[in-house]
Amino acid sequence: MPDTALRSFDITFENNMDVFQAGQIVKGQVELELDQDMKMRLVEAGIQVILKGEAWCKWNENVSRNESVTFFSREHYFQDAKILWAPSQEKNNYNPVLPAGKYSFPFQYQLPSSGLPTSFESEYGRVRYSVEAIIDQPRGKPDKKFKRVFTVLDMYDLNEDPNAMTPSTAKGSKTIGMLMFTSDPIEVDVKTDRGAYCPGEVVRLSGTITNGSGTDIRHTTVQLIQMATCVGSGQRMCFENQTRTKYESKTLSEVKTMAGCKAKSSADLSGAGIALPIPAVPPSVKRYCGIVGVEYMIKFIVNIPGLHKNLEVELPITIGVIPLRTYYPQSPSFPQHPVDQPPQYAEGPPPPYYAVATPAKIEKDQADRGAECLGPKEYVPKYAYYDWNGKQP
Structure with a gap:
């Protein structure tokens, strides 16, 4: 089946909300549109979504005149995989095919109630949370992946x-x-x-x-x-x-x-x-x-x-x-959906909103080798911001 079968592939969050706290539920949809029937590999998961949170550091350093060492570390906070569509759902599961058409596969995952550090991006290290949709193609064709990164805030009081x-x-x-x-x-x-x-x-x-x-x-x-x-x-x-x-x-x-x-x-x-x-x-x-x-x-x-x-x-x-x-x-009430402009207020402290920070690149991970990676190439973290506008005491 030619690759032109895939017209669109996307991940969206409910209410476009892409900032979360520990214990909250990440909700969204994997959206797919096929111009033609798409063959799948004969495996348990034809289309799946993986949510994960991790931190890692990596850099090269000259430790002597003739020796360079790669320093690396990784911490895992959670990983959860959910099958959205399986070949076993088809009658002819020896030659599984997803018919042409539009699809919206909902997913949700409750984040761990504690122990999640704030999303952070730097040149040599990062704390990153993501949701990734994978279409498992037949042998000889690269899997198709769509990754979207979201922000998690440690509510440091x-x-x-x-x-x-x-x-x-x-x-x-x-x-x-x-x-x-x-x-x-x-x-x-x-x-x-x-x-x-x-x-x-x-x-x-x-x-x-x-x-x-x-x-x-x-x-x-x-x-x-x-x-x-x-x-x-x-x-x-x-x-x-x-x-x-x-x-x-x-x-x-x-x-x-x-x-x-x-x-x-x-x-x-x-x-x-x-x-x-x-x-x-x-x-x-x-x-x-x-x-x-x-x-x-x-x-x-x-x-x-x-x-x-x-x-x-x-x-x-x-x-x-x-x-x-x-x-x-008063206890701040954080928004349930992102806003482009700070909320208006008459008296008292301003309500917080999520303001964008410096964009970061989304590079291929080692697990992405051999796959066709789709989706945004940059991720823009968002952090809580109080627009005092000169009214702070």
Whole structure:
């Protein structure tokens, strides 16, 4: 049977909802349209759907001048296969054929009630959840696969973090010049207004700059940095197993401020209005995953003119999903279907919605070898976001 038999092949979610929490039910349909009858392999499952959640890390590293090692690790959270159509349903099951026409095969799966880390994508590691439909073709023809990735959120509640209201603090000092011509130190003492935030909230900074040098400091920079750690194992040519950790750092957002300090003086940053919004990002991954970790920090940079290196200090923060009751007294009600625009509100805290993040590529997995893989080539994670729009206290 020619491959032109398959006109369309797709997976859709009920209400287009592709963001879930642990314990929720993933519902959808595998939709299929055939212009001609399609032969199936004589196996138990002619068309099946597989839902799975897993994390994995992979990268190559030069461990010596002449040796490169692939470091790899994987964690499985669940895998569930369901048969949607079986050759045994046909009378002539020795030559199974799915007749031409349109088909919609429903499926559903209840996610485990706990132990699911948040979906996360980085260069060397990821936590990913997917649903994959497979058409089992006769021998000599590649199976046809359609994969769609969805987002799972670990509902990290900042109210359970004992340090959430504790400001993150940092001090730094440096001199400019060389040898006996060095200046008096440039010092910075800075802190955040608290230690934990949700996407959509704003990090506010205060503190002081003491400029002992003869150079005016005209501005400063504030950055949100995401730090990912990936743990993998590899075997060297001497058959020695090694475990390595790969670190990734990425600047997610940046604000340049006019907060500076004249030469030989001090400046109070408290009234400078230094604020950095938190974009749609995954929460800090501190639990449920042993091979991928995600942390965040605020980097405060004193921009020193000329050829001098800037003075930088780092302030660790936590990012969660359920905001502090101090700022969000009512329990947030998360949407049951995605929305393109933030919900409107008159009073009180804004309702959360799911905002898109940075797209990630969907590559072929080892299990996809020899199959014809259809479906989207990119996956866009979605994370909870509170559109305060400047109304946050």
